Amino acid sequence: MTLRVSVIGTNYLGATHAAGMAEFGHQVIGVDIDPDRVKTLNSGRSHIFEVGLEPLLEKNTSSGRLSFTTDYSQIADWADVHFLALGTPSGPGGGADLGQLHAAIDTLAPMLTKPTLVVGKSTVPVGTAPALQERIRRLAPAGDGVEVAWNPEFLREAFAVEDTLRPDRLVFGVQSEAALELLQRIYAIPLSENTPVITCDLATAELIKAAANAFLATKISFINAMARMCQAAGGDVTLLADAIGFDKRIGREFLNAGLGFGGGCLPKDIRALAVRADELGVSVLSGLIGSVEAINDGQRRDVAELAVEQAGGDVRGKRIAVLGAAFKPGTDDTRNSPALTVADHLHAQGAEVRIYDPQARLPPREGFTQVASVDQAVHGADVVLHLTEWPEFRYLNPTHLAGLVRTKIIIDGRLKLHAATWEQAGWKVVQIGRASTL
Ligand code: UGA
Secondary structure, X not given: OOOEEEEEOOOHXXXXXXXXXXXXXXXXXXXXXXXXXXXXXXXXXXXXXXXXXXXXXXXXXXXXXXXEEOOHHHOOOXXXXXXXXXXXXXXXXXXXXXXXXXXXXHHHHHHOOOOEEEEEOOOOOOOHHHHHHHHHHHHOOOHHHEEEEEOOOOOOOOOHHHHHHOOOOEEEEOOOHHHHHHHHHHOHHHHHOOOOEEEEOHHHHHHXXXXXXXXXXXXXXXXXXXHHHHHHHOOEHHHHHHHHXXXXXXXXXXXXXXXXXXXXXXXXXXXXXXXXXXXXXOHHHHHHHHHHHHXXXXXXXXXXXXXXXXXXXXXXXXXXXXXXXXXXXXXXXXXXOHHHHHHHHHHHOOOEEEEEOXXXXXXXXXXXXXXXXXXXXXXXXXXXXXXXXXXXXXXXXXXXXXXXXXXXXXXXXXXXXXXXXXXXXXXXXXXXXXXXXX
């Protein structure tokens, strides 16, 4: 049952996948070009903040089932299967930049002398898998003995370990029975727990992942567009989301209105899908995605404008407290963070911005002061912005904070604060999507 598995790329996806594969009982080597990261991971520690990851790394590195290296020759002919877990960031024009995948393949392929299976996990434009297979076969001494399969990953940051060990579905994009059998052996544990599986061709597997992220983004933008309707007409978007969410066909998840989506995945993946759709002449899809993006960008702009308005129309020299820097709670990841976009807008207009986040550590940035507590952030503030809904912010004491600020105005960009409690403590609470408080 135990297989030899390599995982190439050890960021959020790869580090978690490698640890998960070892937890499934396989012998795993993770590969990365970054020697510092490899050293950290080999000592059983994590270079990212992800709940539950460190115990898994610790357990599996000390049992000897899991190790990390920078040396591809250790994995090339050793592994029964190679997973590609590399980043596919936005390239110029918004299409996916496949540079990391190409570089990994160009290093690995010339060392492959035996037949093997290379399984892609990264999110890629449809048509990438067969092109990568061609590239590998051209470079590998094993030639046509190397096959590519696609097994997209659906893990969410902050739930990455849970999603890896207990996925809600598995997608196997394969070209042969042998590849399918190998994937079934790799995932024997979740399969024995009746995890649903979709077995399909490579293109469908690539598209399933892109579609999942595009649908999630669309849900968020839809509810944010409804939030604007509520603001205009006097409704309450949270109650609206609760009510439509009870319909099983709709579901309540991903209907939280507010600042919109960010992070290292949704924004870049939907842009890449739109670019690919245009390449293939499917403009109805790129048009839909364009609207989703426009609504999402508008949310960030609107919250920044609300802050300016609440500060009296001009934020020059005003002190703005920003609560939250990560793109969502439960992570230290600030890639494409809506909170930071709002902070940037306000800084650009002359505000003095102080940011507090329980986990995210910002590199020094001009105009921002990152502080170590909520109290320090709000001290002397003209407006307080709640932009990432960390649970601890829900339990802040508005009476205590009222004594620290210059003006008791808070903008709830995530609709998670209990407005009445804040109002009782003398605060003006502005919640997007709730006309009554505007
Ligand atoms: C997303 C997908 O949820 C994963 O399934 C996928 O595997 C991953 O991208 C990926 O492609 O690697 P993630 O980026 O971790 O996962 O973040 P999400 O939990 O999807 O949240 C994305 C953004 O949407 C966050 O900024 C969050 O604050 C926002 N959001 C989420 C809302 O504004 N409203 C909601 O109701 C839900």
